Amino acid sequence: MIELRPFEKLGRFRNDWLNARYHFSFSGYHDPSRVHHGALRVWNDDEIQPNTGFPPHGHESMEIITYVRKGAITHRDSMGNHGRTEAGDVQVMSAGSGVQHSEWNAENEVTELFQLWIIPRIRGGKPNWGARKFPKGDRSGQWVVFASGDGGGDSLPINQDSKVQGATLKAGETLTYDLSAGRYGYLVVADGEVVLNGKTLKTRDAAAITGAETLTLEGVKDAELVLVDTI
Template sequence: METDMIEVRRFGTLGAADHGWLDARHHFSFADYHDPERVNWGQLRVWNDDTIAPRSGFPPHPHRDMEIITYVRKGAITHRDSLGNEGRTEAGDVQVMSAGNGVTHSEYNLEDEPTQIFQIWIIPDERGGEPGWGARPFPKASRNGRFEPLASGIDGDDALPIRAHARVLGATVRAGETVAYETSPDRHLYLVPAIGSVRVGEVQVDARDGAAITGVSRIEVTAIEDAELVLVDAR
C-alpha cells in the first residue's frame, strides 16, 4: 500500500476545546474550530474525541439531516430525546441517532467516572425522513481479529442501521497480528485506534490519531501493540 494514499492526522494536531466538563478533540472542523483542509472526508463530516466529566454532559439540543454514531470507549453515556427514547450505552457498545427531519436530544455522563466517546457524524444519502434512535451491545469477541460492522447502511450487514451507504466498523487486534479490510478505490476510509499503535502499510498510526485513506482496494492493519480500532468506510 502506497504511503501517499494515507494522510495521518496526529492527535496533537487536532482541534481542541476544553469546556471544563468537556475535553473535546476534533478531527474535522467543528464549532469554533475551522480548518479548510479538514472539513469532511467524503460523507464523514465529524469525528469528535470527547472526554465528559462525571455527572455532566450535553443538555437538550436539536439536530437534523445527520447520522450520529456514538462509540463509547470508557464509562457510559445516557441518551434521552424528544421521541421518548432513553438508553444507557456502555464502553465498547454503540448508539445511532438518525436525526432525519429534526430531533432534540441530550447526552449525559451519569457515572462517577469520566466517560470517553467517539462521536461520528455521517451525511445521509437523502435529507429528511422520520428521526430514530437505537443502541446495541457488540461483544468484543465477535470483532477479535476482524472488522465487524457496528452501524451500516449497506445491505447484508448485521449492524445498527444508518441512512447512508457507509459503515462504522470495530476490530480488536493483538500485538503482531494483522487485520485486513476490502474496499474500493473510490471509497473514503478513516481509521482511528481507540487504544494501541498500528501500522497501515508502512505508516504508523498511534492511539487517537486519525488515518484518512482513499484510492485503495484493500488495507492491512498490523498491531504494534494490542489495539482497538474504529473504522469508517464512506462514499
Template sequence: MIEVRKFETLGAANHGWLDAHHHFSFANYYEPARMGWGAIRVWNDDIIAPQSGFPPHPHKDMEIITYVRKGAITHEDSMGNRGRTEAGDVQVMSAGTGVRHAEYNLEDEETRIFQIWIMPETVGAKPAWGARPFPKGDRSGSFVPLASGLGDTGALPIQTPAKVLGATLKAGSSTDYRFEPGRVGYLVGAEGKFRVNGTEVNARDGVAIRDVETLTIEALEDSELVLVDALK
C-alpha cells in the same frame, strides 16, 4: 493515499466538563483543509466529566454514531427514547426531519466517546435512534460492522450508504480491509499502537484513506480500532 493526522494536530477545546478534540472543523475550530472526508463530516474525540453532559439540543439531516470507549453515556430524545450505552458498545441517531436529544455521563467516572457524523443519502427522513452491545471478543482479529446503511446483518441501521466498523487486534497480529471503488475511509485507534500499510499510528491519531484498495493493519500493541467506510 494514506494521511496520518497526529492527535496533537487536531482541533481542541476544553470546557471543564468536556475535553474535546476534533478531527474535522467543528464549532469554534475551523480548518479549511479538514472540513470532512467524503461523506464523513465530524469525528469528535470527547472526554466527558462525571455527572455532566450535553443538555437537550437539536439536530437535523445527519447520521450520528456514538462509540463509547470508556464509561457509559445515557441518551434521551424528543422521540421518547432513553438508553444507557456502555464501553465498547454503540448508539446511532438518524436526525432526519429533526430531533432534540441529550447525552449525559451519569457515572462516577469520566466517559470517553468517539462521536461520528455522516451525511445522509437523502434529507427529510424519519428520525430514529438505536443502541446495542458489541462484545469486543466478537470482533477479535477482523473488522465487524457496528452501524451500516448497506444492510450488514447485526449492525445498527443508519440512513446513508456507509459503514462504521470495529476490530480488536492482539499485538503481533494483523488484518486486512478492502475498499470498493469510489469510497474513502477514516480510521482511529481507541487504544494501542499499530501500522497501516507500513505507516506507524498511535491511539487517537486519525488516518485518512483515499484511493486505496486494501488496508493492512499490523498491531504493535493490543489495539482497539474504529473505521468508517463511506462514499467519496
C-alpha cells in the same frame, strides 16, 4: 492515498466539563482542508466529566453514531427513547426531519467516546434511535459492522451508503481491509498501537484514506480500531 492525522494535531476545545479533539472543522475550530472526508462530516473525540454532559439540543438531516471508549453515556430524546451505552458499544441516531436529545455522563468516572456524523443520502425523513452491544471478543482479529446503510447482520441502520466498523487486534497479529476506488476511509485507533501500511498509529491517532487501497494493519500493542468506509 493514506494521510496520517496524529491526535496531538487535531482541533481542540476545553471547558470545565468537556475536553474535546476535533478531526474535522467543528464549532469554533475551522480548518478548510479538513471540513469532511467524503460523507463523513464529524469525528469528535470527547472526554466528559462525571455527572455532566450535553443538555437537550436539536439536530436534523444527520446520521450521528456514538462509540463509547470508556465509561458510559446516557441518551434521552424527544421521541421518548432512553438508553445507556457502555464502553465498546454503539448508539445511532438518525436525526431525520428533526429531533431533540441529550447525552449525559451519569457515571462517577470520566466517559470517553467518539461521536461521528455522516451526511445522509436523503434529507429529512422519520428520526430514529437505536443502540446495540458489540462484545470486543466477537471482533478479535476481524471486522464487525456496527452501523451500515443496508442494516445487514447485527448492524444498526443508517441513511447512507456507509459502514462504521470495528476490530480488535493483538500484538503480532495482522488484519487487512480493501477500500474500493471512489470510496473514503477514515481509521482511528481507539486504543493500543498498530502499523498501517508501514506507518505507525498510536492511541487516538487517525488515518484518512482515499481508495483504492489495501490496508494492512499489524498489531504493535493490543489495539482497538474503528473504521468508516463511505462514499
